Amino acid sequence: MAARASALVRSALPPLTLFLTVAALWHGATAILNIPAFVLPGPADVAREAFANGARLVSATGLTAVAALSGFCASLVIGCLIGFAFSQWPLVRSSCYPYAIFLQTVPIVAIAPLIIIWFGTGLQSVILVAFIVSLFPMITNATAGLTTLDRDLLALFRLYHASRWQTLTKLRLPAAVPFVIAGAKTSSGLSVIGAIVGEFFAGYGAERYGLGYLITLTSGQLKTAYLFSAVLCSTALGLVMFGAISAIGNAVLNRWFRHQTHG
Amino acid sequence: MTTRRPAPSSLRSLGDGLTGSPALVAEGVGLTYAGGIEALRNVDLTVADGQFVSIVGPSGCGKSTFLKAVAGLIPITHGTLTLRGDSDRRADVAFVFQSPTLLTWRTVLGNVELPNELRGGGRSTARSHARELLALVGLADFADRFPSELSGGMQMRVSLARALMTDPRIMLLDEPFGALDDLTRQRLNEDLHRIWLRDRWTGLFVTHNVSEAVYLSDRVVVMSSRPGQIVADVPIELSIPRTPDHRSDPGFAAYVREIGARLREEV
Ligand SMILES: Nc1ncnc2c1ncn2[C@@H]1O[C@H](COP(=O)(O)OP(=O)(O)OP(=O)(O)O)[C@@H](O)[C@H]1O
Numbered sequence: 001m002a003a004r005a006s007a008l009v010r011s012a013l014p015p016l017t018l019f020l021t022v023a024a025l026w027h028g029a030t031a032i033l034n035i036p037a038f039v040l041p042g043p044a045d046v047a048r049e050a051f052a053n054g055a056r057l058v059s060a061t062g063l064t065a066v067a068a069l070s071g072f073c074a075s076l077v078i079g080c081l082i083g084f085a086f087s088q089w090p091l092v093r094s095s096c097y098p099y100a101i102f103l104q105t106v107p108i109v110a111i112a113p114l115i116i117i118w119f120g121t122g123l124q125s126v127i128l129v130a131f132i133v134s135l136f137p138m139i140t141n142a143t144a145g146l147t148t149l150d151r152d153l154l155a156l157f158r159l160y161h162a163s164r165w166q167t168l169t170k171l172r173l174p175a176a177v178p179f180v181i182a183g184a185k186t187s188s189g190l191s192v193i194g195a196i197v198g199e200f201f202a203g204y205g206a207e208r209y210g211l212g213y214l215i216t217l218t219s220g221q222l223k224t225a226y227l228f229s230a231v232l233c234s235t236a237l238g239l240v241m242f243g244a245i246s247a248i249g250n251a252v253l254n255r256w257f258r259h260q261t262h263g
Numbered sequence: 264m265t266t267r268r269p270a271p272s273s274l275r276s277l278g279d280g281l282t283g284s285p286a287l288v289a290e291g292v293g294l295t296y297a298g299g300i301e302a303l304r305n306v307d308l309t310v311a312d313g314q315f316v317s318i319v320g321p322s323g324c325g326k327s328t329f330l331k332a333v334a335g336l337i338p339i340t341h342g343t344l345t346l347r348g349d350s351d352r353r354a355d356v357a358f359v360f361q362s363p364t365l366l367t368w369r370t371v372l373g374n375v376e377l378p379n380e381l382r383g384g385g386r387s388t389a390r391s392h393a394r395e396l397l398a399l400v401g402l403a404d405f406a407d408r409f410p411s412e413l414s415g416g417m418q419m420r421v422s423l424a425r426a427l428m429t430d431p432r433i434m435l436l437d438e439p440f441g442a443l444d445d446l447t448r449q450r451l452n453e454d455l456h457r458i459w460l461r462d463r464w465t466g467l468f469v470t471h472n473v474s475e476a477v478y479l480s481d482r483v484v485v486m487s488s489r490p491g492q493i494v495a496d497v498p499i500e501l502s503i504p505r506t507p508d509h510r511s512d513p514g515f516a517a518y519v520r521e522i523g524a525r526l527r528e529e530v
């Protein structure tokens with residue numbers, strides 16, 4: 001336990017030191033160069049604004065988190081289903097894969113307004129944007145997991161006349177789990193980005209809004225220090241999402257897949 | 264399918280002096296992969312029931328291909344392969360691969376039970392059988408561990424126990440101990456020999472280690488470089504059961520030298 005705690009301190013110390021150094025330099029630069037606060041607020045300005053608008057920031061972060069998490073869960077489920085279809089029916093894969101790549105290459109900022117037009121402003125549209133952004137890594141990883149298999153293990157299953165169903169449930173699906181976890185780690189961060197982009201275009205109505213809306217609002221009003229605090233909240237949310245999904249994933253990997261190392 | 268009991272060791276046939284129906288007959292077996300690589304050409308091999316035969320040969324000569332063909336995992340393109348007079352080649356056959364090929368998400372016991380599950384056998388008898396087999400390979404206390412908690416040698420033992428799960432009459436072993444250190448390999452050789460003496464299945468054992476081949480076998484066959492053909496067939500006339508003392512026996516060393524020399528001609 002003590003060893004784990006000291007390991008935690010050791011891994012947290014370098015980034016923390018870097019953070020404090022950068023904050024100090026930042027503070028020094030804004031003070032010495034006399035940069036106006038609406039261009040580059042100093043860390044103290046940001047902290048002040050963050051405390052002043054604490055309640056709003058917390059509720060915005062919470063709403064964005066709900067949208068990101070919903071989009072992520074949807075991409076996890078749908079991505080696995082699509083990956084499954086791709087792995088089982090090569091024709092489905094060859095005909096649909098080019099369109100799956102579309103998910104990866106389409107500029108989401110360009111289609112987000114369309115989504116708002118079709119599905120209205122509100123949570124459902126934001127979730128949809130988060131879902132679209134985080135779907136592709138899930139599809140590719142699930143497909144890879146279900147199709148990449150140890151030859152000898154497959155031979156073993158054939159030797160014992162395993163049915164297609166047995167090979168699927170006892171070999172392919174469990175063997176795909178580490179790949180799905182790797183995909184989920186990537187998607188978790190993307191879902192936060194997707195939710196924020198979605199919120200640029202869609203609010204939740206009635207004074208309830210997420211971080212994305214807060215960012216557009218404050219930048220329009222040149223409340224730069226407030227904007228900074230919203231950006232910091234977005235970053236923190238992304239880190240927490242990624243950290244939580246990684247922790248769950250690593251726990252699963254440690255228990256059942258220890259000798260394999262994926263991400 | 265006959266379930267003939269193995270003959271007592273004094274009557275066991277060696278080499279060509281076969282008695283009863285052989286476990287394996289390969290006649291003019293050739294195998295060319297779809298890509299055009301000719302892996303085997305004109306392989307003739309007859310193995311008596313209960314015999315333990317090792318196959319040595321240069322890397323890439325087709326040894327694994329031959330075992331997979333015997334298991335029915337790859338179709339042969341020439342000749343005939345008959346197992347125990349049975350046309351369904353996968354019946355009664357077990358395979359041990361070079362790597363342990365365990366399912367990491369299953370416990371050791373779950374891995375050993377797998378063949379029975381795939382064949383739809385009864386659960387309760389399978390469990391006690393699996394436990395017996397784990398005791399046989401010296402892992403009685405590790406039934407509920409996961410493979411990642413075991414050393415390479417122990418994982419290979421699990422793999423052996425799994426292969427024994429269906430009471431095979433033919434065991435195909437493809438360099439099962441190739442990745443282990445010498446001492447572990449020798450221990451596993453001794454245990455494998457003990458299990459073979461107990462069950463007297465027919466063994467086909469691929470290895471690069473000549474001394475391991477001599478230790479375990481009734482016969483050692485040497486394959487030529489690709490396309491593989493059998494170029495030497497050496498009966499090992501050392502007393503059975505083999506003991507660690509055999510390794511320092513002059514006769515043993517002579518066999519190792521002879522087969523080693525024959526093998527070097529092929530490389
Ligand atoms: N699935 C395959 N498709 C095409 N060619 C193959 C395939 N598997 C093996 N070969 C080729 O067949 C030849 C024999 O391979 P095989 O694995 O049987 O050799 P081996 O004697 O077992 O070698 P090693 O001692 O290195 O294990 C090699 O040239 C190999 O490249």
Ligand SMILES: [Mg+2]
Nearest residue numbers: 326327328437
């Ligand atoms: Mg091989």
